[in-house]
Amino acid sequence: MTALTADQIARVKATVPVLAEHGTTITKHFYKRMFAHHPELKNLFNQTHQQSGNQPETLARAVYAYAANIDNLGALGPAVSRIANKHASLNIRPEHYPIVGRHLLGAIVDVLGDAVDQPTLDAWEVAYGQLANIFVGTEAKLYQGAAWSGFRPFKVARKHVESDEITSFYLTPADGTAACGFEPGQYVSVTRFVDKLGVDQPRQYSLSDAPHGKWLRISVKREDGREDAAPGHVSNLLHAGVEEGTIVHVSAPMGDFTLDRKKTTPVVLMSGGVGVTPMTSMLSTLLADGSERSVTFVHACRNSRVHAFREWLNETVASHPNLKRVVFYEAVDAGDRKGIDYDFEGRLDVAQIADRIIVPDADYYICGPVPFMRAQRDGLTALGVDAARIHTEVFGSGAVE
Structure with a gap:
């Protein structure tokens, strides 16, 4: 792999303002260009996110972050891990990266024209090769440890x-x-x-x-x-x-948003809507492991009609003294029973339940819509929780940060 020179690093970083202004235009054109030449790749990409513009915007943010941190790639470690797991789950392979690189650079030329010179394009070609090698290497390890291929x-x-x-x-x-x-x-x-x-x-x-x-x-x-x-x-x-x-x-199963099963310290599982699904897996696993860890299960949804796993959670809480639950209903229905179906009315407010969830040495796992996760993360941080103990999961094209 060709290493970036100091001049090339400077050139890539100099494009950051341009990417801030034109990044989404470039990435929209990139996808259009790539799919025109390789329509078979549509099978790998969420076409709904293509049509809504979410995917191009996400790629634009990723390219921007890469350019801004080109001299400090360690800062991208968590993002690389998350994206590599998504790629491996979609069966993205090394042979796809040259295709992406060719059309991404082509889109930069098509959109910016004479505003970008050849040395800068050369610098981006080397930078993209460096990034592709990082992902290929990370994904190779994931494929090696996977339960099956494809x-x-x-x-x-x-x-x-x-x-x-x-x-x-x-x-x-x-x-x-x-x-x-x-x-x-x-x-x-x-x-x-x-x-x-x-x-x-x-x-x-x-x-x-x-x-x-x-x-x-x-x-x-x-x-x-x-x-x-x-x-x-x-x-x-x-x-x-x-x-x-x-x-x-x-x-095969992928993802780095996982419960640390080796710990014995308290766990707080926080979910909004369908974000409850990984939390049921985490709680079910703790029960299957015979864990005696203190667990608080916090969930928010609209009402009992959309409250998945309600009976299972209530039965589980009743039979496990180390487990507590806190449920918020945003729009309580006439038949919803306080203390049985839900505990609080309104949106989840961590300050309102601080006495129940702020526990020394606890780890907090959060999944739900991106605004929900931001609100819980910010609320926990404001209550003094160490950011290293707050873990979030993101699907689709969102980002918590």
Whole structure:
């Protein structure tokens, strides 16, 4: 690998203001350009995020961050780990990186024209090669440790409605072998062919049960769509078109948002909406391990109609003295029972429950919509929690930072 010279590092850093101004324009053009030359790659990318602009904006932020930290790549370590796990879950391989690099540099030329000179382009070519090698090396280790390569056929052994919006799918290997192990908090990619788009589409779903070898369970929220967001292609196909006995194709478990099972210190699991799924896996695993750790399960949703795993959580709390729960309903229904279905009305406010969740040496695991996670992280930090003890998970094209 060719090393960046001091002049090339300076040239890359000098493009930071340009990327701040034109980054999204460049990345939108990049995707359009790449898909025109390689339409087969549409199978690897969430086309809904392409159409909404979320994916180009995310890539623009990533390119900007890389340029800004080109002389301090250690600062990108957590982001590299998270992105590499997503890539490995989607089966992105070394041969894809030259294609991306060629069209990313081509998009820079197409958008900026004479505003970027050849030495700067040469510097970016070397910088991209450096970044690609980092990802290829990181992903090679993930593939080496994976339970299988690519997408493997699984049968839907059971389908269970958890709430008005969330349904669980119990997946067993189609060849009859045992389900693989995984770390609680990890996810798999499930791919389905979307007629409307004419391509396969992968989506990532957290595993929502303990790793016990019987099945892999995913619990999927049906995305009905809103004024600012289209309906979810794959979630609707799973809810309406996938029944028990159906074969789906699944990637090996990936993800670095995982419970540290070696610790004995307290755990606070915090979720919003469908973010409850990795938390049920973490809690189920602690129970299966016979852990005596103090656990507080904090969940926020709209009301009981969309409160997945409600009965399971209540029964689990009742039978485990080391487990406590705190539930917030934002819009309480007439039949919702305080103290049984929920504990507080309104949005989750960590300051309101500080006496229940601020525990010495506790680790805090948070999953939910990005604004929800930001609010909980900022609230915990304001209450004196060390940032190193706050762990968050992000799907799609969001970012907590």
